Amino acid sequence: MSKYKLVMLRHGEGAWNIENRFCSWVDQKLSEDGLREAEMCGKHLKSLGFEFDLVCTSVLSRSIQTAWLIMQELGQEWVPVRSSWRLNERHYGALIGLNRAELALNHGEEQVKIWRRSYDVAPPPIDESHPYYQEIHTDRRYTCCDIQKDKLPKSESLKQVLERLLPYWNEEIAPEIKKGKRVLISAHGNSTRALLKHLEGISDEAIINHTLPTGVPVLLELDENLRAVKPHEFLGDQQAIQAAIKKVEDQGKVKPVDN
Numbered sequence: 671m672s673k674y675k676l677v678m679l680r681h682g683e684g685a686w687n688i689e690n691r692f693c694s695w696v697d698q699k700l701s702e703d704g705l706r707e708a709e710m711c712g713k714h715l716k717s718l719g720f721e722f723d724l725v726c727t728s729v730l731s732r733s734i735q736t737a738w739l740i741m742q743e744l745g746q747e748w749v750p751v752r753s754s755w756r757l758n759e760r761h762y763g764a765l766i767g768l769n770r771a772e773l774a775l776n777h778g779e780e781q782v783k784i785w786r787r788s789y790d791v792a793p794p795p796i797d798e799s800h801p802y803y804q805e806i807h808t809d810r811r812y813t814c815c816d817i818q819k820d821k822l823p824k825s826e827s828l829k830q831v832l833e834r835l836l837p838y839w840n841e842e843i844a845p846e847i848k849k850g851k852r853v854l855i856s857a858h859g860n861s862t863r864a865l866l867k868h869l870e871g872i873s874d875e876a877i878i879n880h881t882l883p884t885g886v887p888v889l890l891e892l893d894e895n896l897r898a899v900k901p902h903e904f905l906g907d908q909q910a911i912q913a914a915i916k917k918v919e920d921q922g923k924v925k926p927v928d929n
């Protein structure tokens with residue numbers, strides 16, 4: 671029986687979503703469309719009467735900006751916001767900054783799909799010669815984490831994302847939900863996939879077929895043990911949502927040559 675509702679989402683579109691580059695731990699802001707997506711998301715949640723008591727975000731600006739815009743539209747700016755690196759996007763390692771369509775051309779679409787959507791394959795790790803290594807790994811926000819900076823990931827599979835996310839879910843979010851707090855999680859494509867996998871019991875094989883669009887709220891109904899009682903529901907225009915999912919999936923395909 672459904673006892674609790676949880677709303678999660680992947681932030682609105684960021685600049686590198688448009689350029690089709692792996693953004694991951696690079697701290698890109700929302701694009702103009704991304705700002706609008708977050709506002710629309712807030713308006714939609716308001717029209718459905720949602721109220722929240724706690725907002726959780728990653729430490730990346732695009733997830734925090736999205737949460738603010740939603741809470742502003744809801745008129746609930748006063749609600750506490752907690753941010754943790756454990757909700758960050760998956761660390762895409764050496765692939766960070768690379769264009770997906772170019773990678774598909776060089777390595778094949780199947781390999782790109784495995785890197786993007788498989789459960790236990792991690793991309794090659796980032797090293798100090800990578801153009802975004804310094805920007806990410808010397809950033810002050812990662813000196814305030816609950817693990818030492820040199821223990822932070824240098825690349826992650828979805829499985830590893832779930833392993834670093836679960837302690838935060840179990841210790842910081844789940845107890846609040848069980849106290850009756852209504853929680854909004856503003857996160858990323860792959861950190862949200864990892865949590866959905868856990869809560870819905872999606873198999874290691876089936877998770878490859880789950881992709882999240884930007885700026886669309888995902889509703890989960892949970893039982894007293896915080897297990898999903900039914901599959902998650904995307905809130906909004908279902909046709910538009912399916913088109914947005916296909917657009918994200920197609921980012922990993924070779925771009926047709928313009929004639």
Ligand SMILES: O=C(OP(=O)(O)O)[C@H](O)COP(=O)(O)O
Pocket residue numbers: 680681684687691692693694695759762786857858859860918
């Ligand atoms: O930064 C990213 O995700 P985000 O836009 O959800 O933060 C990743 O680059 C998403 O890439 P993917 O859709 O190939 O997994």
